Amino acid sequence: MKFLDEQAVRELLRMEALIPVMEDALRALSSAEAVQPLRNVLSVPGHGGFFFTMPASVSGQLGAKLVTFYPDNKDVHTHHALIMLFRPETGEPLAVMDGRLITEMRTAAVSAAATRRLAxxxxxxxxxxxxxxxxxxxxxxxxxxxxxxxxxxxxxxxxxxxxxxxxxxxxxxxxxxxxxxxxxxxxxxxxxxxxxxxxxxxxxxxxxxxxxxxxxxxxxxxxxxxxxxxxxxxxxxxxxxxxxxxxxxxxxxxxxxxxxxxxxxxxxxxxxxxxSVGVAVEDIAAAGLVYRASGDAGLKPAWPADSGTAHRSS
CATH class of the missing domain: 3.40.50.720 (NAD(P)-binding Rossmann-like Domain)
Incomplete structure (x- = not known):
């Protein structure tokens, strides 16, 4: 099982590649090709924080994000996260990676996908x-x-x-x-x-x-x-x-x-x-992109290389 810290994620994840992956994940979600429940939210007593669990299956990828949100943090980030990926055919764990940067970047990439269609x-x-x-x-x-x-x-x-x-x-x-x-x-x-x-x-x-x-x-x-x-x-x-x-x-x-x-x-x-509220298919699709970029072929591409809605600009 692979572990990728934030620096490794930063070296592998590029915004220009992430935006079309988010487009495809959102299309899949709205077309009932992806599965995600509502996230569970735990309020952390006495600390003003929240702990979320966010599982999803999308585009041949299976995983979950565990994320904390402490809105009053001053000297550290407000969000911290881990994302876990599993082999969808067998359930075997493939990777654990830091999810803070993925959360940061996928949120902006989703806004970019919306801006492309709406602005x-x-x-x-x-x-x-x-x-x-x-x-x-x-x-x-x-x-x-x-x-x-x-x-x-x-x-x-x-x-x-x-x-x-x-x-x-x-x-x-x-x-x-x-x-x-x-x-x-x-x-x-x-x-x-x-x-x-x-x-x-x-x-x-x-x-x-x-x-x-x-x-x-x-x-x-x-x-x-x-x-x-x-x-x-x-x-x-x-x-x-x-x-x-x-x-x-x-x-x-x-x-x-x-x-x-x-x-x-x-x-x-x-x-x-x-x-935007942020949904699990975004995190799992982004993590899959990072995992494939790390050199592993354990996950299928998010879409065929020569087709797919995500490649069309509008």
């Missing part, structure tokens, strides 16, 4: 609310699916440092970052709304990846009311996301859009929202 083709400005690892990962992923001429970032802590490090503009407020933007990423640990609908321009696409609890919110009621809402999985989003619960409706799963069953953007002025 306007001529989107040129990006706003990011947040300045942590998800902000950094999303900046990389967003630039792979749209050609941005202007990027603005805001956070209450280190927007200036983030802007200097990545060569983008530090906004003076969340409103300053968002107004006029073509694509918005909300990647915070806030439990109350940080994005207001009154700031959103016609035609904007929003990716919201925080607030993963049913009583937490990233978006205000006006934002939810103005957006056409897309999610990874209806059942998971409806139970786990306070924003989705408040919205009261879901237009489509993004995998249905990738697979052609439901429409993406229909008009230039549509305001679209992809609300």
């Amino acid at each position: 306007r083709k001529d989107a040129r400005s990006l706003a990011i609310i947040g300045s942590g690892v998800q902000a950094q990962s999303h900046l990389e992923a967003m630039r792979l699916v749209r050609q941005f001429e202007e990027v603005s970032v805001w956070s209450p802590t280190r927007a200036e440092a983030f802007a200097r490090e990545h060569g983008v503009r530090a906004a003076t407020s969340a409103e300053d970052a968002v107004r006029g933007a073509d694509v918005v990423v909300v990647a915070t640990t806030s439990r109350t709304p940080v994005l207001q609908g009154s700031w959103l321009s016609p035609g904007v696409h929003v990716n919201a990846v925080g607030a993963p609890r049913p009583d937490w919110r990233e978006l205000d009621d006006e934002a939810l009311g103005r957006c056409r809402l897309y999610v990874e999985a209806r059942e998971a989003a409806s139970r786990e996301s306070g924003d989705v619960i408040a919205a009261g409706h879901i237009f489509a799963e993004i995998g249905e859009v990738i697979g052609g069953q439901r429409p993406g953007r229909q008009h230039e002025d549509d305001i679209t929202l992809f609300k």
Whole structure:
């Protein structure tokens, strides 16, 4: 059985390869070709943390992620994880790998897959609310699916440092970052709304990846009311996301859009929202990509080399 620590995962995993793998996993999930239960959540008494168990079978891969989420962590990451892969034919363990970086990168790759389908083709400005690892990962992923001429970032802590490090503009407020933007990423640990609908321009696409609890919110009621809402999985989003619960409706799963069953953007002025809670098929498909890149042939490719929805751009 192979063990891959975070440094090994970092050397093997590339965002440009991960995005199409996420597209295929989401398509498989929405087409009933993948199996995943709702994740189990354990609140850690006295420490404000959460422990999640997330099994899945997708595209010839079988595994589970164990992940902790401590939103109040200051000097260490808020998320830590291990992902285990098993041989689907026999149940034999194949690998254990660090899942923190996979969680970080697959979240951004899924947002990129949604942005490819939902953002306007001529989107040129990006706003990011947040300045942590998800902000950094999303900046990389967003630039792979749209050609941005202007990027603005805001956070209450280190927007200036983030802007200097990545060569983008530090906004003076969340409103300053968002107004006029073509694509918005909300990647915070806030439990109350940080994005207001009154700031959103016609035609904007929003990716919201925080607030993963049913009583937490990233978006205000006006934002939810103005957006056409897309999610990874209806059942998971409806139970786990306070924003989705408040919205009261879901237009489509993004995998249905990738697979052609439901429409993406229909008009230039549509305001679209992809609300991500993170689902197990993403982690297992990403771990399978890492495992194959490590030189083992114990898992089948996620799709045939010469075909597959994931290879088509749109």
